[in-house]
Amino acid sequence: MxxxxxxxxxxxxxxxxxxxxxxxxxxxxxxxxxxxxxxxxxxxxxxxxxxxxxxxxxxxxxxxxxxxxxxxxxxxxxxxxxxxxxxxxxxxxxxxxxxxxxxxxxxxxxxxxxxxxxxxxxxxxxxxxxxxxxxxxxxxxxxxxxxxxxxxxxxxxxxxxxxxxxxxxxxxxxxxxxxxxxxxxxxxxxxxxxxxxxxxxxxxxxxxxxxxxxEGIRGIGSVVGWGAANDATHVTAPARDGCGLIQAVRRAMAKASIGPDDISAINAHGTGTVYNDSMEVTAFEAVFGSRRIPLNSLKGAIGHTLGAAGGIEVAVGLRSLADRTLPPTAGFGEPMERCGFPVSSLPQPIGGRYLLSTNSGFGGINVALILKGNPE
Amino acid sequence: MTGSVVAGIGWITSQGPGGGREARKFSMAPGPIPPVTREDVFPEPNLRFGRLPQYSRVGLAAVAFALRDAGMEHWETKRSAGIVASTRAGCLATDIEYYNTVLPEGGGLPSPNLFSSTLPTCFLGEAAIQFGLTGPTLIVNDPAEDALGGVRMALESLSWGECGTMLAGHIDLPAEPAIPGIRPPYTGGLFMVLESARDAAASGYGTLDLSGGGAVRRDGVEIADLNELVRACLAFPRPS
Missing domain, CATH: 3.40.47.10 (Thiolase/Chalcone synthase)
Structure with missing residues (x-):
């Protein structure tokens, strides 16, 4: 491989x-x-x-x-x-x-x-x-x-x-x-x-x-895991229990041969809709349990760029790993109910080498990527 | 590459609905697609079908017929099967219908119901819900003239172990006369149920794989286009 x-x-x-x-x-x-x-x-x-x-x-x-x-x-x-x-x-x-x-x-x-x-x-x-x-x-x-x-x-x-x-x-x-x-x-x-x-x-x-x-190229980072799953629940609304996202993240971690303890930061889809953000937190809690991994969304800053969103988030995610900094979540002020993950309007430090990036969409699709930064 | 078995076939073309070995005539030649009703597809009332635009109905019906032919229509627990289809024009017919509601001369009241079908993948979500399918769902826009892009990607997904079952096909509706000049070379919807050869109990309609150059092969013979593939499958002798 x-x-x-x-x-x-x-x-x-x-x-x-x-x-x-x-x-x-x-x-x-x-x-x-x-x-x-x-x-x-x-x-x-x-x-x-x-x-x-x-x-x-x-x-x-x-x-x-x-x-x-x-x-x-x-x-x-x-x-x-x-x-x-x-x-x-x-x-x-x-x-x-x-x-x-x-x-x-x-x-x-x-x-x-x-x-x-x-x-x-x-x-x-x-x-x-x-x-x-x-x-x-x-x-x-x-x-x-x-x-x-x-x-x-x-x-x-x-x-x-x-x-x-x-x-x-x-x-x-x-x-x-x-x-x-x-x-x-x-x-x-x-x-x-x-x-x-x-x-x-x-x-x-x-x-x-x-x-x-x-070619003597070191690269910016790696894509080490990926997974996709349909939640088969509703065409325009996410599954409340996050079943599709949970499955996508677990598939990505299995592909990367890593476990929940290895993820250092999460760049979520984070659209700012009531149901999407709740679904994501539910899914991440199911996967990561009581671990409090820094979480952010770029969409308060650059909007939801639809078919470009995941690609931009990969480019920014690799920069996050290189600079060991998760960008702020613009628009965030007061934490939503039942969200134990640290979300901030300020930059957050990243400690490890793996960043999870996820997106979900109409038709019930959920896709997860795991990015790995280069060692220093 | 490990081969995958074709376990079921279903379609809606300009000649109407069809599927399985008994329906030997098949062509996705360009032409208008007759309206698809709920009674054509589901014997029981279906809350969602009547609200869907024609593009989604055609796609969902073709998926239903393919799964029915494979004996996989009914389910109790969700299944890890994915769906991938190629298209040239995507859901352009739905886009036209929706945008007419946005324009002031169309009433200026955008329809949320139509908007929720203005992605080419939305009918894949409908199919996932209807049949409990939890694998990857995607549409591929492929400029190739053979309409085999969906089949090619599904074969790759199966060989990579992403799923044990994939529905693969093609979907396009005519865009004319609303937008002159866009003429998809194939019209209608077609899906095949593909199963990893190691998982398939029967030989179905033959085995597909990809050559080193990426050509779709059926039982080792390179296939020129989607019409040829389906006709070859339908001519395959029923397993005794």
């Missing part, structure tokens, strides 16, 4: 055009959730989201392309034979909106194969790639898939690209479900009242350790 390294990361979020800026502003406890300017949100009770400043459409193309151009800026040549796996929930949804409003738009961009083909060409890859859609766990599933491909030897290097936009299509839907917090999301807070949407992207170059070492 091949060990799976991550040798390069990049991200773009509402907090900044690169991972360094996002990381610095996360540590400062800042949030990018602010009034939306992309469309008229005046008819919705919540009017905030985390969006990327200065994205401009060119030639009636989707805003996804300038987002990806910024994300890929500085990414070096990819290894020969590198495979491409992307993750998105709604791809070029802004093009769909334009076309349905009778405005000009490139119809070929609407199916996800549009941006997938663009990416393969932009990166000079012979592999046409595949996109994985698994609701809000899409990029977590993509990373798990890429890790399995490398571990099994069916790929030597996989470039994972995760992306989603803020759009009225998605915003109106979550608003209709009364799932948006007008005050901005407050993960694991006693007064949490819904999520905030966000947009962003992440790029992760994953390679076999053997290849990386052959």
């Amino acid at each position: 091949n060990e799976v390294l991550i040798t390069a990361t990049a991200s773009i979020t509402g907090l900044g055009p690169d991972l360094d800026t996002t990381w610095r502003r996360l540590l400062a406890g800042e949030t990018a959730v602010r009034p939306i300017r992309r469309f008229d949100a005046g008819r919705y009770p919540a009017r905030n989201a985390s969006w990327i400043e200065g994205l401009e459409s060119r030639g009636n193309r989707s805003l996804l392309y300038p987002l990806l151009e910024r994300l890929l800026d500085g990414i070096g040549p990819l290894p020969p034979g590198c495979r491409l796996v992307t993750a998105t929930t709604k791809g070029c949804i802004d093009t769909f909106e334009r076309v349905r409003k009778g405005l000009p738009g490139v119809v070929d961009d609407i199916p996800v194969s549009g941006p997938l083909t663009w990416l393969a060409s932009r990166l000079g890859l012979s592999d046409p790639g595949v996109n994985i859609s698994s609701a809000c766990a899409s990029s977590t599933m993509a990373v798990a898939r890429a890790a399995a491909m490398i571990e099994s030897g069916s790929a030597d290097a996989v470039f994972v690209v995760c992306m989603d936009l803020v759009s009225e299509f998605v915003f109106s839907g979550f608003s209709s479900l009364q799932a948006l917090d007008p005050a901005g999301c407050r993960p694991f807070d006693r007064y949490r009242n819904g999520l905030s949407l966000g947009e962003g992207g992440a790029a992760l170059l994953m390679t076999s350790a053997e290849s990386a070492r052959g």
Whole structure:
């Protein structure tokens, strides 16, 4: 079995055009959730989201392309034979909106194969790639898939690209479900009242350790465990008992050959909805018992970036392990009921080498990853 | 790679519903898909089916027919089986229906019920609930013309030991005339129940595996596309 390294990361979020800026502003406890300017949100009770400043459409193309151009800026040549796996929930949804409003738009961009083909060409890859859609766990599933491909030897290097936009299509839907917090999301807070949407992207170059070492590359960290499970309970609400997440985390720990005592920090999905956060705490208590592992969520700072969330959280998670610091949970003030895990509006120290990162989504899916930092 | 047995097949195509060895005609040629009713799929009343848009109905029905053919429809405890399907256009038909409720000329009242089906994976969640399936559930958008991306991924998952059973297939609905120019090469929904060869009691419709180059093979012969795969399976002699 091949060990799976991550040798390069990049991200773009509402907090900044690169991972360094996002990381610095996360540590400062800042949030990018602010009034939306992309469309008229005046008819919705919540009017905030985390969006990327200065994205401009060119030639009636989707805003996804300038987002990806910024994300890929500085990414070096990819290894020969590198495979491409992307993750998105709604791809070029802004093009769909334009076309349905009778405005000009490139119809070929609407199916996800549009941006997938663009990416393969932009990166000079012979592999046409595949996109994985698994609701809000899409990029977590993509990373798990890429890790399995490398571990099994069916790929030597996989470039994972995760992306989603803020759009009225998605915003109106979550608003209709009364799932948006007008005050901005407050993960694991006693007064949490819904999520905030966000947009962003992440790029992760994953390679076999053997290849990386052959090139003299040490890597940023490893993906040592992954697991996925459907809770088979409800399409839009999480299972109250956390059964799917429990199963996903246990599968990930089994894959990593580690136990609950080895996990040093948890980067949770933490959407700030009443039921999601309660479900996660229930699941983590079932797995970790009375251990009080530092827990955080990025969604108060960068919003829920949907299909990009898990990928961004991997990039930030590896930085957390390298800097031995778990970023604050923006929006958090007063601990929610029955949560024994330390959540903080300030950075928390991390003592060990393994970080658990989880995401859950519509359709009952739960995916867990275990990241391992490099030794000093 | 260890092979996996095809234990059941079910579909909804432009010719209507079908599944199993008795339904020998099969084609996912492009064309409109007739409405799918609850009575077509479930003999008993089903609270959720009537609320689902056509994309989700087609997918859920194809999963139901495949499990029925495999003798796995009924369950008492949840099962560690996953679902993966390839698609070209995803749930675009549902997106169109939902977005019509968002636009001011459509009433400007976004439908929460339709929104909850605007992810291509939502019908996989419906199937997981209906049939107690707790494995990974995902959709793969694959630009390949063979519509075998879902089968390919399921075979990988089985060989990696992620599950003992996977439902694998393909789903697409026509997007025209609402969005001219998007023409999925296959329309309808099809699923196969795949089981690890070491777990399967019978040989079903043959054994699938992947070649070193990633081609889907049935009993050692490379398969060109989804239509060819299903026809080859249906022509396979019933085990005596």
